[in-house]
Amino acid sequence: KNYLGIIGGREAAPHSRPYMASIQVPEGDALKHECGGFVVADQWVMTAVHCMPNGPNGRKVVLGLHSLSQPEKTKQTFDILELHNHPNYNPANYDNDISLIKLDRPFNASEAVKAVGFLRAGGTNPEAGAEVETAGWGSQNNLESRPDKLREVVVNVVRPTRCSRSDYFGSKFTSNMMCANKGDSGGPLLYNNIAVGITSNGGKKCGQVRKPGIYTIISLYTEWIDGHTTTHKHKHIQP
Known part of the structure; x- marks a missing residue:
């Protein structure tokens, strides 16, 4: 077995993992994927502290997407209302690397957006x-x-x-x-x-x-x- 992670793998069937979130950072007029996350409750996404150690800084959370670049009717975009980074996160070794994002509103549940x-x-x-x-x-x-x-x-x-x-x-x-x-x-x-x-x-x-x-x-x-x-x-x- 090699240790190459997403290097390799395969394209997922579209919307087969409806809990997946893309955390995106503003870049000019556009948004760029920076980190993954996943929906765990109607207004909450779980991710890693090291993605946003210094706060949201204008980042958005996009749910219901398969392609980062294509307009998809299933996409829902959210502002970050609250960011709760674990208080004992240690940047030296990534200990306690867990964070919770509260979206600015509950998502609309669909075949493309669900909690895991x-x-x-x-x-x-x-x-x-x-x-x-x-x-x-x-x-x-x-x-x-x-x-x-x-x-x-x-x-x-x-x-x-x-x-x-x-x-x-x-x-x-x-x-x-x-x-x-x-x-x-x-x-x-x-x-x-x-x-x-x-x-x-x-x-x-x-x-x-x-x-x-x-x-x-x-x-x-x-x-x-x-x-x-x-x-x-x-x-x-x-x-």
Whole structure:
């Protein structure tokens, strides 16, 4: 098995992954795909902190898309109302690389836009060797040329002991992380059609055989996620 992530893979069937989000940054009059994300509730998208460590800065979230460039009737574009980066995110090793985006309004559910379930505390994460899937508009090669249409790939979970070896990630690899072949930053790692990880680190080492990708283990953050996405009186007091 190679560790080349979305390099390779295949084009996804259009709108077959209706939870996929494209986080886009303004560039002149246009918007450019920067990171992936995925819909987890009617007004919430999950992604990685390293996508927006300094706040939204005018970025938009686009749902219901297959092609980044073509006008598609299914596309819905949102402003970012709130951005909740995990307070314990560590930029030195990408620990706690999980972020929640509150869209400026609930999305209109359709065949092209739906939430995906995510693994909660007590759920079983995939073991080493398990086949998992990731999808995104990440670069297909080391020259950072991005595909226009959503791609998907089946990858295998790599043993944590291997990923904590000094010739892999060493002490930067923590128990909050899962290791598998590389995906598109911020996008989901899926096991049995449930999101179990967020694509975190590995993007810089694209295509190096020794470097699989690191994914944030979602189930470890259930309480933090619920604290933001579940409406209650004290919600806005939290960081």
